[in-house]
Amino acid sequence: MSNGPNNGSAPSIPNLIVIMIILAVICGIAGYALHRGARPDDIALIGFTAFGSVILLFAAAVVWQLVREDALTGIVLEPGENPKASLSRFQMLVFTFVVAGLFLMLSIEAGDFVDIPASVLGLIGLSGGTFVVSKGVTTSVEVQKIKTDTELARIKANQPSDDDTVQ
Amino acid sequence: MDLEFLSPWFLYSYVVLLAIVPVRVIYDMLTGRMPLSGLFTAAPSPANPNPDAIDPERLALFGATLAGAGYYLVITFDQMAQADPHLESLPEMPQEMLLALGLSQSTYVTGKFFRAFNKRSSSE
Helix, strand or coil: CCCCCCCCCCCCHHHHHHHHHHHHHHHHHHHHHHHHCCCHHHHHHHHHHHHHHHHHHHHHHHHHHHHHCCHHHHCCEECCCCCEECHHHHHHHHHHHHHHHHHHHHHHHHCECCECCHHHHHHHHHHHHHHHHHHHHHHHHHHHHHHHHHHHHHHHHCCCCHHHHCC | CEHHHCCHHHHHHHHHHHHHHHHHHHHHHHHCCCCCCCCCCCCCECCECCCCCCCHHHHHHHHHHHHHHHHHHHHHHHHHHHCCCCCCECCCCCHHHHHHHHHHHHHHHHHHHHHHHHHHHHHC
16 A cells, blocks of 8 residues: 555645635635526526536546656557557557547537447447457466466476465 | 537537647657557567567558548548538448458457467467
């Protein structure tokens, strides 16, 4: 278990101040709306602005972390002793970007969510399935390699198995 | 659901945020921060004496992926240009292209599976 600065501890003072400011803003908006006798349209707009901002901030925080921490550099790399670019990851990445990008663009243009035909869903499923099968084969090989290496090391050291040594 | 209710700033901010990810990925690929070595070769192992050799099925899958993605972009923009006033649905992917992609992906997976099987046989 790591003992990070905020693991299991109370929020720090600056975090508390930010939370209090956000709560005060929300209460202020709600109070203003009640005082002015807000209509359903106003409430919908305020609600959308509040929740839309929260979702946008979530997305911004994730994207910021991904970009700042160089986390995206491993998006096509197969983890292991010698990280290697994976073609199944690459093709899934390409199809996801293409279909998601076009869906977003057409939805914005149409002003409504556009339909996704079965053949396109099949394409996404095909690339996802290839990735899963590829990952399964790779993992299976790695597990077998670890077992073989462990067995070889045990034979070389001429030691009893772990089960015998554990009391 | 009617998206006209949503504020344009929200939609465009979301698009910009989402666009940052592929832009950063492509930038990392071009500058070498995201290593792509080994994309066409199998992982080095005792059963693979020549790890630098390019696997044909990987090359085929790479080509099919780029061709499929490019072709789908072309037919989408082509239909967008002809649509009046706009498209109600993403275009259908032609069955022939889907079949070609499926075949190349199954070839890739089969090759990977048999290499793994050979690795196990050689290690046992």
